[in-house]
Amino acid sequence: MALLVQKFGGSSVSDVDAIRRVAQRVAASRAAGDDVAVVVSAMGDTTDDLLDLAGQVSPNGPPERELDMLLTAGERISMALLAMAIQDLGTPARSFTGQQAGMRTDSSHGRARLLDVTPSRVAETLKRGEVAIVAGFQGVSEDEDITTLGRGGSDTTAVALAAALNADVCEIYTDVDGLYTADPRIVPTASRVTRITIEETLEMAAQGAKILHLRAVEYARRFGVPLHVRSSFSDQEGTWILVDRPLTGALHQDGTTRHTSDTTTTEDPMEDPLISGIAHDKSLAKITVVGVPDRPGAAAKVIGAVSTAGVSIDMIVQNVSTSPEGLSDISFTLPEADGTVAVAAVRELQHELGVADVLYTSHVGKLSLIGAGLRSNPAVAQRMFGALAEAGINIEMISTSEIRISVITDQDVLEEAVRAVHRAFRLDSDAEAVVYGGTGR
Numbered sequence: 001m002a003l004l005v006q007k008f009g010g011s012s013v014s015d016v017d018a019i020r021r022v023a024q025r026v027a028a029s030r031a032a033g034d035d036v037a038v039v040v041s042a043m044g045d046t047t048d049d050l051l052d053l054a055g056q057v058s059p060n061g062p063p064e065r066e067l068d069m070l071l072t073a074g075e076r077i078s079m080a081l082l083a084m085a086i087q088d089l090g091t092p093a094r095s096f097t098g099q100q101a102g103m104r105t106d107s108s109h110g111r112a113r114l115l116d117v118t119p120s121r122v123a124e125t126l127k128r129g130e131v132a133i134v135a136g137f138q139g140v141s142e143d144e145d146i147t148t149l150g151r152g153g154s155d156t157t158a159v160a161l162a163a164a165l166n167a168d169v170c171e172i173y174t175d176v177d178g179l180y181t182a183d184p185r186i187v188p189t190a191s192r193v194t195r196i197t198i199e200e201t202l203e204m205a206a207q208g209a210k211i212l213h214l215r216a217v218e219y220a221r222r223f224g225v226p227l228h229v230r231s232s233f234s235d236q237e238g239t240w241i242l243v244d245r246p247l248t249g250a251l252h253q254d255g256t257t258r259h260t261s262d263t264t265t266t267e268d269p270m271e272d273p274l275i276s277g278i279a280h281d282k283s284l285a286k287i288t289v290v291g292v293p294d295r296p297g298a299a300a301k302v303i304g305a306v307s308t309a310g311v312s313i314d315m316i317v318q319n320v321s322t323s324p325e326g327l328s329d330i331s332f333t334l335p336e337a338d339g340t341v342a343v344a345a346v347r348e349l350q351h352e353l354g355v356a357d358v359l360y361t362s363h364v365g366k367l368s369l370i371g372a373g374l375r376s377n378p379a380v381a382q383r384m385f386g387a388l389a390e391a392g393i394n395i396e397m398i399s400t401s402e403i404r405i406s407v408i409t410d411q412d413v414l415e416e417a418v419r420a421v422h423r424a425f426r427l428d429s430d431a432e433a434v435v436y437g438g439t440g441r
């Protein structure tokens, strides 16, 4: 008998039929003798619809406390309906809000971090042989205010619950059959990954593969929670994300790892780079600060001003100064939604720093190739940049780490770029990936 935490995303509970299908799956796991705690997201696009409503009643921006109160209603609806549907099948079930499940957070509304997880009522429910259902994405602050963990945060609720209950596995049920070598909505021939290390998954999530909330992966790594990402629409085995394993490269659905040498086999040379997949992020913007005096402290001032404004910066590139006046340019990327705030923060400094200009480009995207041993092998970058050049795609910025090479391109050509690089590394499979539902938003 195992203890399972099963998380169902919005597209898995989008309507009555979907909720009843999930209820059957949960009841079947319980009937097989496992203890089951469920974490559920809001139905379909409920969270977006609620956000839209809030925007309509407060065009100047909704107060964050009230917005959290509103958004958490989405998960309450689905948790109660799922509990009813499970009980209707004759399996005892009980639903709990994040607060009732002991999800204590800090008070940063909209992006609250978990401070303490004490799911005693959930544990009691399981002990009685009942199914416990917990509303995802929410908690309660030290001041007893309701908080949310940020978009996609139900994954984090599930992993935190699995860690606190010492569950055998945290199953993330979604609308695709697991983690693929690229978003199957963009690359239909992407290969399903059967197992992958937590480090590579962390990098995929950090670089925009939204199948898993980044904080959920971080939490799983910290607490050693094994994750199994799979579809709620099929019975296929999904992707196992392994904690505490060396970087062995992702194992793909045809039973091989993807090396970069010309044959694809598990017996390739030990030091060959291993490709896990490609992540992309479509919602970025770029700021270029032109003519920054080339002296100590200038970059710190520019970047400091932006982060003080609460904007998280991603890629930063500073040109080597070649001008006789000793001026250089600094470019960085940031979430497109924070563009106005960031530009204002830099412009405030323009005079003090003697900066020539501040240029803003919205609508850029990032493609990241992820795998083990990439930086130490220049052939990988060569193949990646060659594929982009052949597709006529201009690279605006480049950054690398030990397990990643990222490029910034125009948003309009990003999807084509993903397909070109995916092809170049022979990541395509013969079968088409199934996308069962959802909008991919």
Ligand code: ADP
Residues within 6 Å of the ligand: 008, 009, 010, 011, 012, 041, 152, 173, 174, 175, 176, 178, 179, 180, 181, 182, 183, 184, 185, 208, 209, 210, 211, 212, 277, 278, 435, 438, 440, 441
């Ligand atoms: P849920 O509602 O179940 O939380 P999400 O929409 O958050 O589901 O995440 C699932 C989606 O993630 C898929 O439908 C797919 O479009 C997208 N996705 C992005 N990158 C990948 C990837 N590498 N593998 C699989 N899915 C991916």
Ligand code: ASP
Residues within 6 Å of the ligand: 009, 010, 041, 042, 047, 048, 074, 136, 137, 150, 151, 152, 153, 154, 155
């Ligand atoms: N319902 C929330 C969202 O749409 C949380 C989640 O689904 O994980 O972001």
Ligand code: MG
Residues within 6 Å of the ligand: 009, 152, 155, 210, 211, 212, 213
């Ligand atoms: Mg999600």
